[in-house]
Amino acid sequence: MQTEQPIRIVIAGGGTAGWMAAAAFARFLDKRFRIILVESEAIGTIGVGEATIPQIRLFNASLGIDENQFIAATQASFKLAIEFVGWTKGGRYMHAFGDVGRENGLLAFQHSWLRGKAEGVAKPLAPYALNNAAALANKFQRGPARTAKLLPEMPYAFHFDAGLYARFLRGLAESGGVERIEGRIVSVARDGENGDVTALKLDGEREVAGDLFLDCTGFRALLLGETLGAGFEAWSELLPCDRAMAVPSERARDFTPYTRATAHGAGWQWRIPLQHRTGNGIVYSSAHLSDDEAAARLLAGLDEKPLDDPRPLRFTAGKRTSFWKHNVIALGLAGGFLEPLESTSIHMIQSAIERVLKLLPGKRVGQVQRDEYDRQTHLEYDRIRDFLVLHYWANDRDEPFWIDRREAALPDSLRHKIELWRASGQIVRGEADLFSEVAWLQVLAGQGIAATGYHPLADAPSHDEIAEYLELIELLNAREVGQMQDHAAFVAQHCAGKA
Ligand SMILES: Cc1cc2nc3c(=O)[nH]c(=O)nc-3n(C[C@H](O)[C@H](O)[C@H](O)COP(=O)(O)OP(=O)(O)OC[C@H]3O[C@@H](n4cnc5c(N)ncnc54)[C@H](O)[C@@H]3O)c2cc1C
Known part of the structure; x- marks a missing residue:
């Protein structure tokens, strides 16, 4: 009797989105699935994302995570x-x-x-x-x-420290059987007939073939955006802030159990107390504030001594016109971005993972599943x-x-x-x-x-x-x-x- 080949799910990217998906899939999918994650240390992750909403506890609990251990490991x-x-x-x-x-x-x-x-x-x-x-x-x-x-x-x-959280989840995912491949994706191979993605081509002439691909490559959206051409609906008229600068400062004397979001003349500033440091950042509209002014305003608004120079980030608020095309689903920043005013991005990764698991296709993907996935995701964003x-x-x-x-x-x-x-x-x-x-x-x-x-x-x-x-x-x-x-x-x- 011939044994059937497992369905290969390839996760492109190892930021918070990639490792949350990897850990959840390792937990919930059985041996008929093979999970492979490709990430590039040379490219790195966005490295921000510190505040969450209560649903994260359900996610952690579903992975069997001990809360005190998780808090200690992520300096939460x-x-x-x-x-x-x-x-x-x-x-x-x-x-x-x-x-x-x-x-x-x-x-x-x-x-x-x-x-x-x-x-x-x-x-x-x-x-x-x-x-x-x-x-x-x-x-x-x-x-x-x-x-x-x-x-x-x-x-x-x-x-929490998002970098430490991704590391924590990586440990869980790898012990649950996820294969990690270090490498830079240089191109994406597609089926000549139906247009589905067939493999990621990595530096060093390597290739990672798959049946279903999760695009967790961040703002670049290498698979869904660059390769499959999914459009981006910008919400700049509604949410014109398009820049941020992040800087850690010493642990706060005022170790508050809440995030602070302070408005300033052209946006707002966050303050997030962690155990080993305080996370700070300024979100602003570049049409109203220069980068130099933003950096000065951010540093002037700190409660404690900065531990580094402000790190600039650029973004456009909005979402993909479709989150699932062919056999590629975008998760995290590859799917869209809403500024962190209500700490929703990591939650949106969590809810996308839940949707993917609920609508998970076999080797063939039906349009009706894609449409339903898109319908639910658009509503959530809106x-x-x-x-x-x-x-x-x-x-x-x-x-x-x-x-x-x-x-x-x-x-x-x-x-x-x-x-x-x-x-x-x-x-x-x-x-x-x-x-x-x-x-x-x-x-x-x-x-x-x-x-x-x-x-x-x-x-x-x-x-x-x-x-x-x-x-x-x-x-x-x-x-x-x-x-x-x-x-x-x-x-x-x-x-x-x-x-
Ligand atoms: C200013 C700011 C503040 C934020 N604050 C919060 C917050 O408080 N709370 C919250 O919930 N969210 C927040 N977010 C959002 C949060 O940071 C992201 O949702 C989260 O980190 C997920 O990012 P990601 O994994 O999608 O992308 P990334 O972290 O960018 O990861 C992308 C991955 O893809 C890999 N990659 C990319 N290209 C290639 C390639 N060619 N080959 C191989 N690998 C590749 C990278 O190496 C990396 O591993 C914030 C975002 C910003 C911009």
């Missing part, structure tokens, strides 16, 4: 929220993970909150969100709430884009960059969301919308977009009952936060990396 810290500073004049607010307030039967929390605001008994959202309250106090805890059964467990994500655009559009700053953002035309999907909120306090989560209703709520309210109405059921309780309800949520959160451990102490006790 915990992330409960993103703090936005200066996006409106003098304003600061958090987009915290997890619940805000509590639903009241059918009624989403924001309706009771809007009523409370109208009657002068509601505070800004911060004290009603456990993650927000904990983040502001630099506190952290893992597991069920200690003081009240009513409180949910705090969701959290991580800040929804995240809307969320990012909201941050820029709803500003009251005076600089030309910000005035332009305020006056820019909005995508219909975003305009609808804003109009619905303004008219009725309603927030509807659409298909493939990564961000929940309370995520939208925090940004809509935080950026100062007022809702003029709320659900009529919110008028059922008396004035005193609404005041007590809001006060109770605040008290429960404050009591829970009061017994949490300091974030730095928690990390030192459970998951400190080697200095």
Whole structure:
């Protein structure tokens, strides 16, 4: 009896995208698949990407990763929220993970909150969100709430060193049977009849043949873009920032369990505390700020001493017109780029891997699978884009960059969301919308977009009952936060990396 040859999946590129895919495929695919990863140390990886969202925990858990070990290996810290500073004049607010307030039967929390605001008994959202309250106090805890059964467990994500994460995943992938080939891809061979990719040609006259190819080659998109000619839909009108500079600084004295995103005259600056250093970077529009000015602004905004010179990066916001052509699927930066304002890129790699695994073809790829993959991926990109655009559009700053953002035309999907909120306090989560209703709520309210109405059921309780309800949520959160451990102490006790 002839044994069937395994289906060969070739991963081109060994950045975060390549190694996440390799580790997941090694875990979930059986012996009928052979996984090969090609990467070039000479070319290197983008080397940024430090903040994540809570879904990363599901990915790690599905790979059987021990969380404390992973945190120590990647010099990670915990992330409960993103703090936005200066996006409106003098304003600061958090987009915290997890619940805000509590639903009241059918009624989403924001309706009771809007009523409370109208009657002068509601505070800004911060004290009603456990993650927000904990983040502001630099506190952290893992597991069920200690003081009240009513409180949910705090969701959290991580800040980590992306290079160390890729190395960590490489160890897992290789021990799971992934073959790694070091080499530079110099050309791509295609089938003369159907146009499918048949092999990667490497320097040194080597060739890696495959049945399915994952293009994880970063911004260059060597397979999907350069070889197969997939177009790129640029979103520069909506998201005009096209440059970044990254610089590490010494470990922060203020070891916060949250990312900080501080607006400046032509973009924003990130601050991400890790165990061994702090990650910093400035994102800006080159039409409004020169590279020299950006570098000076970045260094002036650091809390601690820089450990290196700022490293420049260029990008265009947007996505491929198709993410899967022939037998090539693009993952990571090869598929598109949305700036790291809400830390979504690594998550998008994770969700793409999940989609690929769900729609995984055999040796022959059907158009219907490609179409479905594309449909889901486009939606995901579009929804995240809307969320990012909201941050820029709803500003009251005076600089030309910000005035332009305020006056820019909005995508219909975003305009609808804003109009619905303004008219009725309603927030509807659409298909493939990564961000929940309370995520939208925090940004809509935080950026100062007022809702003029709320659900009529919110008028059922008396004035005193609404005041007590809001006060109770605040008290429960404050009591829970009061017994949490300091974030730095928690990390030192459970998951400190080697200095
Ligand atoms: C300024 C900035 C900040 C960011 N911050 C965040 C963040 O906070 N959170 C987040 O989730 N994401 C963030 N990202 C995105 C994140 O960095 C990427 O999504 C992630 O690193 C995945 O990159 P990648 O693997 O697709 O590409 P890369 O890291 O560029 O890897 C490409 C791989 O392809 C290989 N390669 C390329 N050409 C060839 C060739 N010819 N032959 C052989 N190998 C080749 C390279 O060697 C490398 O291994 C940020 C991005 C930028 C630009």
